[in-house]
Amino acid sequence: MRLRVSFLGLALIIVGAGIALFVTLYLIKTPPAVTASTTSNSVEGLPVVNVTLTVVAAAGTGPHPNWVAYLNDNGDPSTYIHAPANSVIHMTLNQQDTPTGLRNEYFGLVRGTIGDSMKVNGKTMQAIDPTLAAHTFTIPDLGVSVPLLGVDANQQGNPPQNVVEFDFKVPGPGLYRWQCFVPCGAGTLYGNGGPMQTLGYMAGELVVS
């Protein structure tokens, strides 16, 4: 009798450990990283690094293929940008999504970049019409916020996209969260659910080391 019971106890402990392991592993998973490629030139004495991301209407791969997402060079959704401390990031964003429109029009203003402006397909702009914004690239703790112009219907190009480029200074080491302020989480209340609340899609972290 006691053998059976202790066997039962053992099985219980194994199941418990299994559940604990599964929950912990589930919690620890993080999306793949985006590394900045160093360049030779420097701005105001700070080394410049390049980061390129593409913004798409549907991720295509990963657990949520139909969610909007930032994709890294080899095309899987990732938002963990690693960058060296005290440097300048030259961000190039290939924006391929159609406009959704900003809820708070103030985020249509370019803030926190060098020169308070961005270049969209070569043209420097300081603000865009909030209703034409598809996404934003905003790092609240650094005060950086750049609206990304949506691709309108009759735009050519394979795939039709707006190339948005801007530079911003990166301070000392730390972890700076960034996110999109356009309610582009389709199908969720206020458009702020789903991809907007999942790392790797419309929210991420700038890891400065």
Added chain:
Amino acid sequence: MPQRRRNLINIIAATWVLLAAAGDIALNSLPLPPGSATDIAGSETQLIRILAMMAWPIFLAVVAGLVFTLWVNRVAPAAAEPGAAALRGNSRLQTTWIASSTTIVLGLAVFGTITLANDTTVPAVAHAEPNTPLEVQVIAQQWYFTYRYPSFGGFESAHLVIPADREIEFHVTSLDVTHSFWFFAAGVKADAVPVHDNSVDMQPLKIGTYRIECSELCGIWHGSMSDDNAQIVSAGDFTTWAQQQQQLDAPIMKYLPPYSHTYVPAPGVYGS
């Protein structure tokens, strides 16, 4: 009562008086939250100080009573003695205990109501120069606070800067889910509820940089919605800052919606 027990009671009473006094003196000088950066923060700190200074002796008294009875009369667990002298119901003690705890507690409630009444009514006369309160709107959206200043053409900014000389009237609202604007040092906490205007008044006193946090769970970046450089500045600095912000906001001014206490956001998936 045996001698041993009487002087034990005296010792415990003495230590209680000593500790209670020491605690209360310390509490009197300890910098309790939320500090005195604004008038309502000052009254809140005073209330918390009084609560703490009343709670500490009571806590000590009950713990002393508990420890005394448990310790003095302890018996080895095995010895199952016949029942000690039963303390039969003593209604006088019960009524005094209930009466005293009721008076203390309801007294605190009365004091709290008075403090609350002073804080929430806009003091008409208290402040010298222009006592028309400066209206500052706090807009909470999923995962950052932005601020609008209607008296300066309604420009919007991502950092809170307020002058130290005038009454400030916060109008807190949200564009999506429920947030809560917590200006810790100013003693201000007001929930930001969509399509609802929650207003709080206060008079800043101390210049400095303070921390703002969101204190109502609002999703993934609830913890990071904080901003560490909200500033209370002098009147002159404030006007220069405001003008500078107006130039910075110039390109977007024509798109910003007209200033209003609540904004009805299209809910996205639901029909507006």
Added chain:
Amino acid sequence: MDAVAVSYPPAAPSSLSRTLHKWGLLLGVIGAVLGFLLGYFLGGLGFTDTNSNGSNIQILLAYSLSAVGFLAGMGFFNRLIGSLLGRRPPTPADEAFLHGEGAGLSRYFRLTVDHKVIGMQYVVMILFFLFAGGLGAMLIRGELLSSQPSYVTPESYLTLVGLHSVIMIFMASAAIIGPLGNYFVPIMIGSRNMAFPRLEALTFWLLPPAGLILLSSVLLGGFPTGWTGYAPLADQSVLGMDAYLVAFGLIGLSIMLSGLNMITTVITMRAPGLRFTKLPIFVWGVFITSWLGLLAAPVLASVILMEVFDRTFRAALFVPAGGGTPYLWENLFWFFGHPEVYIFIIPAFGLIMEMLPVFTRRPLWGYRVAVGGMLGVGVLSFFVWQHHLFVSGIAPALRPFYMFSTEAISVPTGIIFLVALGTLWRARTRFTVPMLFVGAFLFNFLIGGITGVFLSDVPADFSLHASYFVQAHFHYTIMGGEVFALVGGLTYYLPKMTGRKLNERAGRRQFWVMFIAFNATFLCLLAVGMLGMTRRVISYQPELQGLNIAASISAFVLGASLLFWLGMIIWSLILRPALATQKNPWESLGIEWQLPTPVPTYNFDTVPVAWSLPYEYDTGQPAAVPGRTQPALAGGTPT
């Protein structure tokens, strides 16, 4: 109550329903799986609308039908369908089988209506919830060692906080009523079983599906709202939110039905001669809590129905742009929420005051005042709920009223302290392990109560609302109060429930480590809350890191001490049964201790008579005298 002429025609024992019952849990699991698939299929038919990554109606139907399937598999609907078809009611042989007569360990894994079996099942379920929630607590404290998000991503952290809080709420709402209430209330009132035995079994068998459905929300992306589930955020969440809603609905149903059962049992099934003024104080605690559970849980059920309607059919009850208001959820949820937290603590009051006389060998001082105090707390708990909304900006003119009612509720709680101190005053206290936990309960609840007075003052609440001060306050009352009472209560009653006593020396050491680690953890968190750290955050001000590290380390020690306690239980109850312990190790006069161990299936052969309060330690008068051999009129007709 002896056999009474059976009023229905005897027939051959129905073998089908008994064989169905015999399979018990196995059929239950099969039913759950079939229900899930059926629900998933049905849900897929109607609505193709996808809200936040998948159709709500599909996952809701799947979960609810899997719960129904589980209960059907367990055999809860056999009697229901039988009576609908007018089939013959169960014969005494069937009832005896249902009571688990003569069945060995298997009766714990099937539908059994013996209140003692259900009490033991509750013990296992409560411990499972306690340690599942505790795992969440350890992961949270691990994450908060650093002031920046470290090894857990923010959305998983929110799910972790949500799961920890909801599992612990499941545990706390039935921690003392479940195991000890179900097991001992019928015995303490001299009855053979509960008024509605099947209902009591249902309240237990609702817990496993609720727990598993809640844990499965991890697979659906989790829910970001914590246990309070505030409205617009709840509408916005992915499918994990539906798991929260179904699980919480099942738990609300279980609380309501358990309350209904307890009230009916205490009112109608008391032994003859046992008047309300002679009820043991623990039965009073359970009785008052049952009223709270009965009247508060339906509000939870209706507000969850509204949220389900909002999420699946695009109603806008809580969406302001569509006409609703988040205040509706906050008001209704907290109208249930505050009686709920008193559902946690009033049984702990009863349990503490039941154990005090045993270890001080003196009658409970001020029994009627204690009952009045618990009654006061219970009634007042329905008038205080808006102290959760002091800063929400709703009806500012109402705040003073709720300040007064919240302050006033600390008066009856103070009375409970008076009674405890009065019983302890100049008593020859025996420091057994349960007595240590009683002393710790009083100390912890004192701090919990005083911090509660801080929070009930509105101006003070401006700085303290939704900070770690609130979190430490309710951990002092729930963990410091109820969990300490639960550990003490189980140490006190396990010898009667299982015939084996926990190790005394190991118990003492475990107590001191647990008591010190608990106070170290939550005093640090009180301080951190006072200094402005918000609840449920993954990143906080760097200067608070020192206090948070201290709190995390003592939290790990606390977790270790509780794991050690679990080890003690497994060791002494299962692996190395101690020598046959005496029938009444604590020499208690309670009627439950006069019965043999293990307690016979129907508790009493003859109904006990000549009842009196079980605390007459100075006169030695027993709580009740075994009845005359000639059975009195069956059932209780209270004089």
Added chain:
Amino acid sequence: MTTLPQTPAFHEPDPVVRSRSLILGSRLMLGANLTAQLSFLFAYLYLRANNNNGMWHPDGVGPPPIGLAVAVLLLQVAAFAAVWAASSALTRKPGASAFVRLLEVGMVLGAACLAFRLFQITHLGWTAAQGTYVDVSILWFFFLAAQVFIGILWLIKLLSGQLRRTVLVTVADLRSAAEYWAFVTVVSFMVFLLVQYVT
């Protein structure tokens, strides 16, 4: 598994206690039911007072068609009357079986009331996204329909037990069923007044 003892030790609880428990239990369940209804009432009045964004009663949303609503109410009252009459008949003459006819009439009327209620819900001409008056009323109607359905199941149980002579209906059974139907009828009447006139 050891064989069961020959004379089962199971003691049938005393019928007096069983009937008293049944009546008390059903009344307590009505108490719990009442708090659920009150929370719907609170939701109705609170949303009406809030009228956020003018969406309590957007134009084009009227009260439900009066004819159908009155029909549902009348059937509800009729079903309740039949069950109440059956209960009082049984209390007057516990042995007689005159109440069975009344119970059957009550059950049929109850079924009709449920059918009309479901018909009413599907023919209100509202959609869920037309403001909160519509949302709360639809949800409340569903809740009441569920209550009537449970009432019908209760009557079926009593009738089938009686007709097949397996479980004879006691006075307590019928009285608690009648009280349940009384409660549901009163609530339906209140909801009818509220939704039709307090819009």
